[in-house]
Amino acid sequence: MNYFLQQMINGVTLGAIxxxxxxxxxxxxxxIGMINFAHGxxxxxxxxxxxxxxxxxxxxxxxxxxxxxVLVLLGALVFTASYGWAVERVAYRRLRGSFKLAPLxxxxxxxxxxxxxxxxxxxxxxKPLQPIITGGIELSAAxxxxxVTLGWLQILIIVLTIALMAGFTFLIQRxxxxxxxxxxxxxxxxxxxxxxxxxxxxxxxxxxxxxxxxVAGLMVxxxxxxxxxxxxxxxxxxAFTAAVLGGIGSLPGAMLGGLLIGLIEAxxxxxGSIEYKDVAVFAxxxxxxxxxxxxxxxxxxxxKV
Amino acid sequence: xxxxxxxxxxxxxxxxxxxxxxALLALPMLGFRLADTAQGLExxxxxxxxxxxxAIVFAGRLALNLAAPxxxxxxxxxxxxxxxxxxxxxxxxxxxxxxxAIAALxxxxxxxxxxxxxDKATLVLIYVMxxxxxxxxxxxxxxxxxxxxxxxxxxxxxxxxxxxxxxxxFWQCLPISGAMAAIFGLLVGFPVLRLRGDYLAIVTLxxxxxxxxxxxxxxxxxxxxxxxxxxxxxxxxxMPMTPSSPNGTTFHEFFNIPFxxxxxxxxxxxxxxxxxxxxxxxxxxxxxxPAGRAWEALREDEIACRSxxxxxxxxxxxxxALGTAFAGFAGCFFATRQGFISPESFTFLESAVIxxxxxxxxxxxxxxVVLAAVLLVGLPxxxxxxxxxxxxAFGAAMVLIMLWRPKGLLAGRTPTIRLNKGDAI
Numbered sequence: 001m002n003y004f005l006q007q008m009i010n011g012v013t014l015g016a017i018x019x020x021x022x023x024x025x026x027x028x029x030x031x032i033g034m035i036n037f038a039h040g041x042x043x044x045x046x047x048x049x050x051x052x053x054x055x056x057x058x059x060x061x062x063x064x065x066x067x068x069x070v071l072v073l074l075g076a077l078v079f080t081a082s083y084g085w086a087v088e089r090v091a092y093r094r095l096r097g098s099f100k101l102a103p104l105x106x107x108x109x110x111x112x113x114x115x116x117x118x119x120x121x122x123x124x125x126x127k128p129l130q131p132i133i134t135g136g137i138e139l140s141a142a143x144x145x146x147x148v149t150l151g152w153l154q155i156l157i158i159v160l161t162i163a164l165m166a167g168f169t170f171l172i173q174r175x176x177x178x179x180x181x182x183x184x185x186x187x188x189x190x191x192x193x194x195x196x197x198x199x200x201x202x203x204x205x206x207x208x209x210x211x212x213x214x215v216a217g218l219m220v221x222x223x224x225x226x227x228x229x230x231x232x233x234x235x236x237x238x239a240f241t242a243a244v245l246g247g248i249g250s251l252p253g254a255m256l257g258g259l260l261i262g263l264i265e266a267x268x269x270x271x272g273s274i275e276y277k278d279v280a281v282f283a284x285x286x287x288x289x290x291x292x293x294x295x296x297x298x299x300x301x302x303x304k305v
Numbered sequence: 306x307x308x309x310x311x312x313x314x315x316x317x318x319x320x321x322x323x324x325x326x327x328a329l330l331a332l333p334m335l336g337f338r339l340a341d342t343a344q345g346l347e348x349x350x351x352x353x354x355x356x357x358x359x360a361i362v363f364a365g366r367l368a369l370n371l372a373a374p375x376x377x378x379x380x381x382x383x384x385x386x387x388x389x390x391x392x393x394x395x396x397x398x399x400x401x402x403x404x405x406a407i408a409a410l411x412x413x414x415x416x417x418x419x420x421x422x423x424d425k426a427t428l429v430l431i432y433v434m435x436x437x438x439x440x441x442x443x444x445x446x447x448x449x450x451x452x453x454x455x456x457x458x459x460x461x462x463x464x465x466x467x468x469x470x471x472x473x474x475f476w477q478c479l480p481i482s483g484a485m486a487a488i489f490g491l492l493v494g495f496p497v498l499r500l501r502g503d504y505l506a507i508v509t510l511x512x513x514x515x516x517x518x519x520x521x522x523x524x525x526x527x528x529x530x531x532x533x534x535x536x537x538x539x540x541x542x543x544m545p546m547t548p549s550s551p552n553g554t555t556f557h558e559f560f561n562i563p564f565x566x567x568x569x570x571x572x573x574x575x576x577x578x579x580x581x582x583x584x585x586x587x588x589x590x591x592x593x594x595p596a597g598r599a600w601e602a603l604r605e606d607e608i609a610c611r612s613x614x615x616x617x618x619x620x621x622x623x624x625x626a627l628g629t630a631f632a633g634f635a636g637c638f639f640a641t642r643q644g645f646i647s648p649e650s651f652t653f654l655e656s657a658v659i660x661x662x663x664x665x666x667x668x669x670x671x672x673x674v675v676l677a678a679v680l681l682v683g684l685p686x687x688x689x690x691x692x693x694x695x696x697x698a699f700g701a702a703m704v705l706i707m708l709w710r711p712k713g714l715l716a717g718r719t720p721t722i723r724l725n726k727g728d729a730i
Contacts, residue, residue: 035503055348056337078402079333086330092703095711101449102711104503105664108657109703116696118334127339127346234654237514240507275522282511289504290496 002146005139007270008263013154013223015262017159017237020216021239023168023244024084024209030249031185031205032096036105038087040236041114042210046080047227048118051129054221065132077216083105084210085203089115092206093199111232118228118229128229129221145158155217164215165255168208173249177204233280238265241285247298320363327362331355395501402585403488403674409578413571420567425576427642429683431635434581436662436674438631441588443660444668445597446579446624448498449506452513453659454487456629458520460636460650465528466532474628475539475641479634486633487626494625498618513656520648533648536640541572573642580638583709584631591627600624658682658699 021043053075057068067303091110095103136151172178183191184201193197216256220235223229242261246253261281288295314656335358338349367706412426428589434615439453460482467481481549497508520527544556546569556572557564591597599620607617640646662681666673681702685695 035507048339051339051346052333052337052348055339055346061347075333079329082326082329086326091708094708098400100503100713101664101668102707104449104506106704106707109700109707110656112657112700113697114700114706114721116693116700119336120513120693120697122339123341125341127341129346237511244504244507247510273522276518279515279518282515285511286497286508289500289508293500293504 001146002140003270004148006148006224007266008149008176009148009154010270011263011266012080012259013157014266015242016257017216017219017223017258018235018239018242018261019255019258020161020164020219021235022242022258023251024242025243026246026248026251026254027181027205029207029243031181031202032092032103032188034083034092034103035107035240036089036092036206036209037236038110038114038208039209039213040232040234040239041111042080042087042107042116042232043220043235044232045083045228046076047216047221047229047231048122048127048217049079050076050218050230050258051127051227054129054132055198069132073215073218076218080214080217081207081211084206084213088203088206090187093202096202096281101268115229115232116237122229124229125266126226128226131225132222136168143238153222155222160215160219164212168183168212169251170207178292205294209216238278238281241281245283245288245295247295249299250295252296253297313371316367319370320367322425323366324359324363328355328359329540331358333708335401340594356379359363368568391671405672405675413574418571420570423567423570425686427570427577428686429678430577430581431573431639432659432678432682433644433675434584434635434680435511435632435659436666437581437584437588437671438628438635439659439663440628440666440668440671440674441591441631441675442624442628442664443616444670445592446587446600446621447461448621448625449503449660450509450625450628451506451653451656451660452509452511452516453632454651454653454655455509455513455516456490456632457636457639457655457659458516458648460486460487460633461640461651462520462527462533462636464637465536465635468537469533469535472548474537475637479637482637483630483633486636487630490626490629491622494629497620498621510653510656512651513651517648517651517653520651527645530647530649532645532649536644536646538569538644539572539576539641546572573638577638577642580634582672584634587627587670596620598621637662661699661703665703667712 021039023043024039025036028034028039042221047166050072053072054068056075057071062071091106094108109167126156132278133151133153133156134257136149136154139150140146167174172181176189180191181204183194183196191201216235220231230283238261239258242257243254244257245260246257248257261284264284265277265281272280321538332355335354336350336352338351339409340347342350391480391715409430413423424601435453435457437449441524442450443455463482463485464473464475464478467475468475473481493512494727497505500508521530523529524531524708540546541556544559545551546556548564549555554567592601599610599615602613602615603617610620639650643650658681662674662677665681666675666677681699685699688695
């Protein structure tokens, strides 16, 4: 039972990270109907930026952990968001309205460029970071055989995710930018006619997705303690699976999907075989698409002539 | 870029903004280097790189802006003309194709055909064949598959395992490899082919990763990360290409010529050339059969096809099975050429390269595939010294060609039969 509880805690933490990445996929897909293949690599860039930011903040003499965290978080947000903006501007904007596969190919190319650029300028070796937030709450009763720990870091990740989700929901539901975005999602041409700057809205969508991916990158850096140029691919695939599982285009769906994928991965590693944990996630993706292509919370799509 | 202007002040301003963005992007990633030291990770500032990156972007953007009017002339233009039924598009590609095939056939006889060139040409031909195979699925049937390397792997491993366990030869395994890959294709395709285009892409990508993870972890059969070595070389009608053979005559004894290792390379070259040409022939001929017509029609409009009584599932399945069978053949050849296979050779990047060849070549265009394979696989082989920059250039080429010509280098999406749009209908 304790073992199960520990796996659940780990799964929810993982799920929070996947959910944050999944939002970027789901928003972009909702608005322009493309799979932003480079999104996982944006997360990887975010992880590198936060690693660098930690070292810069350390070099500047900031020793208080909360302050350092806030500074790194801001740095990761801003710089990763500008990467998201630049990727859209360079590789996708001109392909809007082109035939359907063109943006996907361009995105795959962008993903290769980002990965190899990072490998080139930062080296291919795995970059370690000393644990910054350690310790946690012992949840298990005294004398039990398997101690259950809820780490401070895990609490931080989950709380930060919830806060971001709340802020994000507010942004989408209540602000004029969110309204413009929902309008663009429903009907791009009509939104354009009604005076919404569609280009800007789409740019902002990428910026928001990338900012969340940057935070996810920071979390990955803190949680795993190692970063390399390849982490974006697998994490991106899992987050995409999460987005599809929750119903692509749906924001709560992305969060729910992320949570489920995190739990599946943690429980599979805990009880099944750790080598095949990626297989489990991909198998879930295939099964969902086969039996419920619109996902758990998505709207079924009607195909029309 | 769409609003790039040719007037100088505007172009300068635009380039300046681009350089500003580049500086912002470069600041964290280029401005600092994470260096591993004995004391752990340390930061190595190299802020001088940031203005350099910004300057490069400034110059590039300015040049692009100034060249925009000329570049615009190069863009695809829609064919104009009176409506007419085109039963056979131009014969020109046919002559180009025949000329290319003859050039490929005589290459080993020319002075250019030394060992090095033939080796590289063989590699390019593998990708040409894979590109043509995938072209059936992506170009003709319009099914986006991102896990093609998985079927390539199935073919390679089928041969390697059969050779290792049962001692079968290359020629015995060639059809088996193709059949195995096709069976896998059917197994995967059956449940997922009714999905929409981009979902299908992701599912096949997931499948490709599953295959790779299984190859890595099912060590008792596949050798795990160490792969399988000692895959047998092909023989020439049963005559091995070795200096001597314990059973039977070898190739050089039969023809009474001195033994040379180049002979094997030439044989490999001709085998893959033959396989590639067969792939090409099949996909060209099948376009004229009802099956091929149905694929092209499905690509253009699935709903219309359904109402005309074409069964989309079985049509797509047949295209998928045929395309994956060719991947299996190519995999079998790959295994015999390398003599060693491991999961490393069948990563997602491999699938991406093959797909890039098809799409960059212009989907459906057979000549375009050759061009793109030479460009993406052949050229980088010559610049091996720049291996670090190779992949960046490769990714950037994918993006740039898409931006410049979204329909591919040679846009070949012309249906075999077409009614030119006009006001007659």
